[in-house]
Amino acid sequence: MAPRFAFGSxxxxxxxxxxxxxxxxxxxxxxxxxxxxxxxxxxETPAEAQIVSHRLMLRAGLIRQTSAGIYAWLPLGLRVLRxxxxxxxxxxxxxxxxxxxxxxxxxxxxxxxSGRYDAYGPEMLRIKDRHEREMLYGPTxxxxxxxxxxxxVKSYRDLPRNLYHIQWKFRDEVRPRxxxxxxxxxxxxxxxxxxxxxxxxxxxxxxxxVAYLRTFARMGLKAIPMRADTGPIGGDLxxxxxxxADTGESAVFCHRGLVDKDILSREIDYDSxxxxxxxxxxxxxxxxxxxxxxxxxxxxxxxxRLAARGIEVGHIFYFGTKxxxxxxxIVTGPNGxxxxxxxxxxGIGVSRLVxxxxxxxxxxxxxxxxxxxxxxKVALLNLKPxxxxxxxxxxxxxxxxxxxxxxxxxxxxxxxxxxxADMDLIGIPWQVIVGPKGLVAGKAEVxxxxxxxxxxxxxxxxxxxxx
RNA sequence: CGGGGCGUAGCGCAGUCUGGUAGCGCGUCUGCCUUGGGCGCAGAAGGUCGUCGGUUCAAAUCCGGCCGCCCCGACCA
Numbered sequence: 401m402a403p404r405f406a407f408g409s410x411x412x413x414x415x416x417x418x419x420x421x422x423x424x425x426x427x428x429x430x431x432x433x434x435x436x437x438x439x440x441x442x443x444e445t446p447a448e449a450q451i452v453s454h455r456l457m458l459r460a461g462l463i464r465q466t467s468a469g470i471y472a473w474l475p476l477g478l479r480v481l482r483x484x485x486x487x488x489x490x491x492x493x494x495x496x497x498x499x500x501x502x503x504x505x506x507x508x509x510x511x512x513x514s515g516r517y518d519a520y521g522p523e524m525l526r527i528k529d530r531h532e533r534e535m536l537y538g539p540t541x542x543x544x545x546x547x548x549x550x551x552x553v554k555s556y557r558d559l560p561r562n563l564y565h566i567q568w569k570f571r572d573e574v575r576p577r578x579x580x581x582x583x584x585x586x587x588x589x590x591x592x593x594x595x596x597x598x599x600x601x602x603x604x605x606x607x608x609x610v611a612y613l614r615t616f617a618r619m620g621l622k623a624i625p626m627r628a629d630t631g632p633i634g635g636d637l638x639x640x641x642x643x644x645a646d647t648g649e650s651a652v653f654c655h656r657g658l659v660d661k662d663i664l665s666r667e668i669d670y671d672s673x674x675x676x677x678x679x680x681x682x683x684x685x686x687x688x689x690x691x692x693x694x695x696x697x698x699x700x701x702x703x704x705r706l707a708a709r710g711i712e713v714g715h716i717f718y719f720g721t722k723x724x725x726x727x728x729x730i731v732t733g734p735n736g737x738x739x740x741x742x743x744x745x746x747g748i749g750v751s752r753l754v755x756x757x758x759x760x761x762x763x764x765x766x767x768x769x770x771x772x773x774x775x776x777k778v779a780l781l782n783l784k785p786x787x788x789x790x791x792x793x794x795x796x797x798x799x800x801x802x803x804x805x806x807x808x809x810x811x812x813x814x815x816x817x818x819x820x821a822d823m824d825l826i827g828i829p830w831q832v833i834v835g836p837k838g839l840v841a842g843k844a845e846v847x848x849x850x851x852x853x854x855x856x857x858x859x860x861x862x863x864x865x866x867x
Numbered sequence: 868c869g870g871g872g873c874g875u876a877g878c879g880c881a882g883u884c885u886g887g888u889a890g891c892g893c894g895u896c897u898g899c900c901u902u903g904g905g906c907g908c909a910g911a912a913g914g915u916c917g918u919c920g921g922u923u924c925a926a927a928u929c930c931g932g933c934c935g936c937c938c939c940g941a942c943c944a
Contacts, residue, residue: 443893443905444879448937468936522868523943540944574868574942588944640944649943715944749944784902817904824904835903845903 431802434810438475441822451647453758454579456767460826469576469584476826479775484753485566487618487772488589495611495670497562497591502544504568508534510543513727523571537570542723542745545592550729556596559731560604564591566750581711581755589748594741596733601718601742605637606674608716608746612641613663616713620770621760623713624658626686637718640688645759648709653697654686656704711756718744767827768850776808778866779828783816783835793859794834800863830866
């Protein structure tokens, strides 16, 4: 029973780059055995799923549909969702925004104040409570946050403020589709900035602009900010962040140079003037279909023109006093006069991102998770679980990998082929493969899901390699 | 909201035209076998045929209402 090799005591590795405990949980979730995991994978594609991310999310056991455009998140999918949330939260906090949590259910009266209750139309899910009071399931939170702010802040000295929350929303889409990318119920990060004047609002806007660049980059996405329609307010303070993917919902046009720009290698000081960074990203042409300026696009050298399709994953928007005026969100200015606060709102489609990332990162065999959002960093495959020696070796690796990161262990009594297929499908970035063949030489195979590259490593070297 | 399609076992589907004891593949369960890319053999379980009504000796099949889901378009984070 005792393994013919020893490792563990000599192993050293750097501290884990990620928290060992899943956010919101006290239970150690760095290790999971597939024999105990609720992970219903599908060999065949359910008929209702058309696009690749939807198919893969169903097949890989991430979600199940419960109604049109409404989904339940299974353990593996929830881990991805939480990872995305975590990155969003970290970048919001870093930018100086503060987290709150507003309810999903709102009162109709609140929306009557802004005049949007009648204006919003059938996309708003309207409900009544037992007293026949009109309520609604929030599609967004401008009204609510404006009231919270109005009641809590009275002086320009308390500005600026930027409040965000990550909460489920509901929009009763006429035609939900594309799985979680256009569901009716969706998880969204939205925040709202409050400033005393337009210049302040622009600073707040710029912070979000940079925070968004960082947020999407950390998820392994190429998200390009594109000038968006500002409607009656005008100006240049509205951008959609678009992920390029062949299956994108809309046509987009941009300068190729934007694709390779890197934000993560820079030090960002949110107290400094961020305008130069914003200029750097907005000076190159980029527009969605609706905003496309053919003439401007054709001024770009032909080799640098990029016409592609994209998925909107974020939207930032300055809207001035659109809500603060009708809802009387007023502060006293430095001169003692009353000023309507200047507001902006900023959204990230958190649940949509799960689909968006898959659209941007998959292959024939399944999902290819970027490491930062992957449900587990490492998969451990035991190719012969009823062989005591193989299993003992796996158990040691399992414990060591779990101590340094996050590992999903396939200890099921299945044929190797089934395990390979499942692991490729669910897309864990690293696979550690242990079977009788390699064991004779004291080696495990480490496979990179994305590149397919394989390395034979001595058992002792596996954990340091993946640290 | 306009146009189209679908609803039969957990998943993928046949059967409906031409009414007559509900089938196939995968998955699941049991046993054997096998173990480096969804292996093989034997056996088994599992279905109010979306739902309500009508026609008929007899309805998955024909007729009507309703419900649900998907696709194209218009719309949208």
